[in-house]
Amino acid sequence: MSSDIEFKRVASRQNPFLKSLRSRAREAGRAGAPVWLEGVHLCQEYLARVGLPAQAIFAAPMPEQGSAELRALWRACAQAPRVVLEAGLLDTVSDVAGAQGVGFLIELPAAAHGDAVDGDCVVLDRVQDPGNVGSILRTCAAAGVAQVLLTEGSAAVWSGKVLRAAQGAHFSLRLLEGLDREAVLARVRAPLAATTLDGGASLYAQDLTAPVAWCFGHEGQGVDPGLLAAAALRVFVPQVAAVESLNVAAAAAVCLFEQRRQRLARAAA
C-alpha cells in the first residue's frame, strides 16, 4: 500500500479527535499549543512557508475527487498524518473549513518571550478588532517589518478571525503576544514611535531610515499613556481638518509604507 493512500478515517460525530478539533477551532491557539488553520489558502501558505502540518484534515468525499487545489494539498501532505472526515463532519468543526474541505492542525513553537527584539517592529497595544490585527500583520509582512508584539487585551493573534484576515502573514512574522507594558519596554531595542492625535509631529517630517518600533493603540483610546510617555517619537498622519481619525489599520499602513518609501529612496540614491 503506497503512502499516498494512507490516512485515518473519522465517521462518528462523537469521535474524541473530532471533539478536540472543535475545541481548537473555538479557542485561539497559543505558543506551545496546537493551532487550527482553516481553508485552502491558509493551508497552502503554511505548506509553502513553514512545511508539513502536525495533522492535515480533509472532508469526504475523498480529496482525490475534489478540486485541483484540494488534490494538490492532499498529495503535498502524503508524509504527514492525514485524516478524512465523513461528509458533513468538517462542518461541525467550522463553517469556513467545512465549505473549503480542508484544515490543518499545526504546532506553534514556544515563543522565546525573554529575548530582545532588535530592529524594526510593531507593537499593537490593545488593538481589539481581529480584522484590524489581521490587516496590520499583512501590512507588516508586505512592508518588511518582521516582528510584532501584542499587549494583553489585543485580539488573540492565533484566533481564526485574525488568521483569516492576515491571509498567511503569520508564517513570515515573529509574533509575541500577551505582553504587558513593562515587557514591551524591556524587550524593544529601537526607539518607540507612537501615533497620536495630540502634540505629535508630522509623519512626513520624520527620518524613518533607522530602525523604528512603531506603536499603534486601542481603536477608541489610542496608545496607553505609559507607552506614549516612553516614546522617543510621537507622530500624527497629517489629515484634513475636522475629521476624527483614521482606522488603526489604515494608519499603520500609512506609517509603515512611508518608512518603506524613505528606505527605497535611500537605497536608490
Add this chain to the structure above:
Amino acid sequence: MSSDIEFKRVASRQNPFLKSLRSRAREAGRAGAPVWLEGVHLCQEYLARVGLPAQAIFAAPMPEQGSAELRALWRACAQAPRVVLEAGLLDTVSDVAGAQGVGFLIELPAAAHGDAVDGDCVVLDRVQDPGNVGSILRTCAAAGVAQVLLTEGSAAVWSGKVLRAAQGAHFSLRLLEGLDREAVLARVRAPLAATTLDGGASLYAQDLTAPVAWCFGHEGQGVDPGLLAAAALRVFVPQVAAVESLNVAAAAAVCLFEQRRQRLARAAA
C-alpha cells in the same frame, strides 16, 4: 408645555412605526429613502455635520436620566420629532442602538447620478467587505478625497456595518453607488489610476499632484479588467517579495496618503 418635553412614546412591540424601524435597520438605505443610524457617535456626527434628523429615537428610561451624551443629543433634537421607546424595545430594532440608547432616522438626498465627477475621487469596484468599505470612506475623508463611487456588487454603503466602520465619514462625502462600469467611465473626469499586482509602475514613481480617480478592486479578484484597461495609470504599492498583497483598505490608505504627502510637499515648496 415646553418643546423640550414634547415627544411621542411607543410602548408596544407591534407598533407599526417600530416595525418600520426594524425594516430600516435590516435593510441598507438608498438615496431617496430613509436610513437608520445607530448609536451615540454616528448621531453626534450627523448633528454636527448635517443637522437635525427626520426623527430621533431614544430608549426609555427618559434620556434626561441617561448619560451626558444622551442628554445632549436629546436636547439638541428638541426641534426634531422625537420618539421614546419603552424599555427593551430599541433592542428589538438593533443590538447596537439598543445598548447605546439612541438612533436617528435620516432622509438621504436623492443622488444626482447623471452629474459628472470632477477632481479627485475614489472608485470602489465590487469591494465586498463592509469593514473595508467603511475604512476606505474614513480614509477618503481624512485624506481630503470627497467623492466616492461604488460599483454594483460593492457592500451597500448606507448599511449599518459600513456606517459603523466609517464613523461618520459618510456625512462629509459625496457618495454614488450601484454604478456599472460604463456609468463610472462616463462620469469620472480625472485620469483613472488602478492598483494592480501585474505590470504596474511603483506608486512612489508617480506625480500625484494633479487630480486622480483612484480605482480599488474586489478583495480576491482585484479591479475589473474593463476598468483596468481604461486606466491611464496602473500602479502597485512596492512591497517586499514573496508576500501576496495588501488588504484593499490598507492599499487605499497608502495610495491616498502618498497623494496627500506629495501635495503637502508641493504646497510647502
